[in-house]
Amino acid sequence: MTDSDPLNAVRVTFSEHRLVDLPQPRPLSAWETGAITRMLDHEPGIGRCAYEQARSAVTTAVCLDCPTIALSVDPAACRIPSLARTSEPRWGAVTASLHAKQDDVLIVAMLHVMDGALSELEVSRPDGEPLASVPPLTDFEVVSVPVPSRPQVHTDREDQAGT
């Protein structure tokens, strides 16, 4: 029964979107930049690399069903050390998320990281329904999402590389 497996639960949320590549990357909107900055501001120990990446980030793909976007950052920007150990997307969510209610429906924004780089701004309804627009940033509050305890998947070699 995979439903009770926290690994699978997180992975499904990450991959449910129908992202389509843009013909040309576009700059982030004010809302997108504000949402990312606010989550980083509430992430303990995220460090300066995340902010450097956010300043260079562009949107490379958008979801057909919601405001979720794929992010691409300057490859020369430094990696986020606290999340740089693994390329597993399921472990790459910044724990600070944004929650708002729109017509009594919960809307959640999350920031995903892969290989130590900002990779996706997910803005969606946890119930899986499409989401056409987002409320103003001022309607959102910061909520820290508990991350399931990390399984013992890393190797000794990675341990040494991270120190």
Ligand SMILES: [Zn+2]
């Ligand atoms: Zn979506």
